[in-house]
Amino acid sequence: MSRPRRVRVIGAGLAGLAASLRLAETGVAVILHEAAPQAGGRCRSYFDATLGCRIDNGNHLLIAGNHAAMDYLRRIGAADTLTGPEAAAYAFLDLASGERWTLMLNSGRLPWWLLRPAHRVAGTRARDYLSGLRLRGARPNDVVTDCLDRSTLIFRRLWRPLAVAGLNTEAEQGSAVLLARLLRESFAAGGAACRPLVPREGLSESLVDPALLRLRALGVELRFGSRLRAIEFAGERAAALAFEEGSERLTAEEAVILAVPAPVAGRLVPDLVVPDEFRAIVNAHYRVPAPEGAPLFVGLIGGTAEWVFRKRQVLSVTISAADRLIDMPAEDLAARLWPEMRRAYDLAERDLPPWQIVKEKRATFAATPAQQHRRPEAATRWPNLMLAGDFTATGLPATIEGAIRSGDRAAALLMDC
Numbered sequence: 001m002s003r004p005r006r007v008r009v010i011g012a013g014l015a016g017l018a019a020s021l022r023l024a025e026t027g028v029a030v031i032l033h034e035a036a037p038q039a040g041g042r043c044r045s046y047f048d049a050t051l052g053c054r055i056d057n058g059n060h061l062l063i064a065g066n067h068a069a070m071d072y073l074r075r076i077g078a079a080d081t082l083t084g085p086e087a088a089a090y091a092f093l094d095l096a097s098g099e100r101w102t103l104m105l106n107s108g109r110l111p112w113w114l115l116r117p118a119h120r121v122a123g124t125r126a127r128d129y130l131s132g133l134r135l136r137g138a139r140p141n142d143v144v145t146d147c148l149d150r151s152t153l154i155f156r157r158l159w160r161p162l163a164v165a166g167l168n169t170e171a172e173q174g175s176a177v178l179l180a181r182l183l184r185e186s187f188a189a190g191g192a193a194c195r196p197l198v199p200r201e202g203l204s205e206s207l208v209d210p211a212l213l214r215l216r217a218l219g220v221e222l223r224f225g226s227r228l229r230a231i232e233f234a235g236e237r238a239a240a241l242a243f244e245e246g247s248e249r250l251t252a253e254e255a256v257i258l259a260v261p262a263p264v265a266g267r268l269v270p271d272l273v274v275p276d277e278f279r280a281i282v283n284a285h286y287r288v289p290a291p292e293g294a295p296l297f298v299g300l301i302g303g304t305a306e307w308v309f310r311k312r313q314v315l316s317v318t319i320s321a322a323d324r325l326i327d328m329p330a331e332d333l334a335a336r337l338w339p340e341m342r343r344a345y346d347l348a349e350r351d352l353p354p355w356q357i358v359k360e361k362r363a364t365f366a367a368t369p370a371q372q373h374r375r376p377e378a379a380t381r382w383p384n385l386m387l388a389g390d391f392t393a394t395g396l397p398a399t400i401e402g403a404i405r406s407g408d409r410a411a412a413l414l415m416d417c
């Protein structure tokens with residue numbers, strides 16, 4: 001087909017927002033349909049009545065080397081809404097031994113930080129880090145532990161936490177190729193790329209609300225509560241979209257970007273193979289004053305909690321690949337994680353503060369080799385239908401960066417028609 005004059009983007013998660021932005025910037029008319037009453041999908045903030053404040057659905061971490069995300073933030077005028085340390089500094093606490101350390105990378109590509117014991121993971125030697133190079137030879141069906149030795153200290157204190165957080169999948173099941181890609185875009189790119197960044201206020205305030213403002217300014221029509229039920233196909237084209245509120249025929253000059261989660265895309269598009277195994281993420285939010293001067297986040301080794309974050313109004317725990325905890329009652333989880341939070345931030349002994357547990361059961365697709373093979377390309381066999389979303393074949397695990405790249409790619413494919 002020739003370059004479309006109007007595009008219907010379905011789904012206002014980050015992939016759909018990024019696609020809409022790209023298209024609207026080039027002067028294409030865009031209608032963005034979102035089933036929920038709000039945008040952001042799996043990356044958003046909301047008011048929690050129990051805590052009496054706004055929280056994020058889950059703690060999200062970006063790094064400065066997430067170039068598509070940084071570019072998106074600049075284009076929506078929100079680059080200055082992120083905050084983080086000046087350098088690539090990652091604080092850790094080993095709950096078993098009580099040791100603390102801060103992994104501190106120098107900004108250039110040459111890793112001279114490895115030569116300074118105080119910049120390394122406690123107890124590791126410079127040569128231990130060479131083990132990471134084994135991921136470069138990873139084959140498509142390798143899992144992380146095929147390449148990295150689980151009996152080593154560096155595995156326990158660095159490779160495993162990175163793999164679980166980055167892939168949202170256990171190291172024994174996660175794709176080594178995907179982890180290698182993550183490390184290539186972070187560690188191997190130097191400390192400047194690894195500088196961690198989090199929203200100063202909240203996910204919606206950084207990544208979603210400014211995007212909606214920009215899209216409106218560009219003339220994008222936003223339709224919330226607009227759920228796509230079916231796509232009608234006729235020959236070579238997607239011909240009509242059936243929404244709950246009624247059907248819309250697609251003219252010859254219209255195209256569609258489907259930026260919905262994998263299971264929804266799988267239902268809407270005939271014969272589409274998509275990831276069908278997922279991993280949970282559990283977050284525990286505690287309403288306590290943030291300790292002055294404490295790190296923005298701390299990685300915990302050897303506990304149930306994996307990362308704790310200091311947010312504006314809450315302290316927050318994140319646990320990835322948390323399927324084993326999904327059925328645990330929220331009260332038990334809150335009580336189990338609170339002592340680990342207290343230790344991470346050296347908080348005085350006190351009763352459990354007001355808390356909220358957020359369980360995202362299908363937070364991301366499982367980043368296993370088998371699921372990796374099920375990720376579809378953006379282009380479909382219908383030239384006026386493209387796919388976007390973190391589950392498409394971005395080469396990255398399910399991340400903000402992957403979602404935004406997928407939206408950019410789907411838009412670019414339509415523009416190149």
Ligand SMILES: Cc1cc2nc3c(=O)[nH]c(=O)nc-3n(C[C@H](O)[C@H](O)[C@H](O)COP(=O)(O)OP(=O)(O)OC[C@H]3O[C@@H](n4cnc5c(N)ncnc54)[C@H](O)[C@@H]3O)c2cc1C
Nearest residue numbers: 011013014015035041042058060061228389390399400403
């Ligand atoms: C708890 C948690 C923590 C995370 N932590 C990180 C992190 O630290 N760093 C990081 O980079 N990534 C992280 N991620 C991953 C990141 O949030 C996702 O990869 C990204 O938000 C996915 O965006 P998306 O647009 O692909 O999908 P989604 O956000 O799922 O967006 C899809 C949208 O489509 C809408 N929709 C669904 N069906 C229909 C329909 N039929 N019609 C119309 N609309 C529909 C949905 O309502 C939704 O708004 C985390 C995710 C979770 C859940």
